[in-house]
Amino acid sequence: MIWAARLTPDAPYYQFQSLLMSDSSFEQRRESFKREMIPKVGQQFTITGLLLSRKAGMAVGYAQGAIYLYGVSLARTNELINLGCHTAIKVTGTLRYYPEPPPQKGPVIHGVLPEHFYFERANIQVLRVESPRRPKRSKKRR
Numbered sequence: 001m002i003w004a005a006r007l008t009p010d011a012p013y014y015q016f017q018s019l020l021m022s023d024s025s026f027e028q029r030r031e032s033f034k035r036e037m038i039p040k041v042g043q044q045f046t047i048t049g050l051l052l053s054r055k056a057g058m059a060v061g062y063a064q065g066a067i068y069l070y071g072v073s074l075a076r077t078n079e080l081i082n083l084g085c086h087t088a089i090k091v092t093g094t095l096r097y098y099p100e101p102p103p104q105k106g107p108v109i110h111g112v113l114p115e116h117f118y119f120e121r122a123n124i125q126v127l128r129v130e131s132p133r134r135p136k137r138s139k140k141r142r
Helices: 013-020 024-040 074-082
Strands: 044-054 057-062 065-070 087-098 116-120 123-129
Touching: 024 065, 024 087, 044 065, 044 074, 057 074, 065 087, 074 123
Parallel strands: 065 116
Antiparallel strands: 044 057, 044 087, 057 065, 087 116, 087 123
C-alpha cells in the first residue's frame, strides 16, 4: 500500500512524520524539550524565536519545540500574522503547562488539545521581519 500526503508550509513534515513512519529521534527531541521546560513552569522568563501559526493558535518556535501564546488580543494576533512567517519575536511571560488529558471513555468523540507549553498574556515584541527569499530569475539568452 502506498500513502501520499501533500504537505504545505504551514504543516511541516515533522508534524506528520510520526504518522507516516516511525522516527525515534522525533520522540526523543519532544521528550528532551519537555524535560528542559518542565522546571521552568511557573517562572517568568524571556525567549526569542520565530512566530509560528498553529491550529490551536500562535506559537513561538524555541529550541526543539514550540510554546503557544494565549490571551493575545484579536487585533494583535492579526497584526502579527500579517507580518508573515519570517518574523522573529521576543516573548516575556510566565510559562504554563497543559498536561496530556486522560483517555476518554465511551462512544463520544471530540477534539482535545494535546499536552503543550504556553505563555498566558505574554508581552510580545517584534524583533525582525524578513520577506521570504525568492529564487533569482535567470536571464534568458536570445
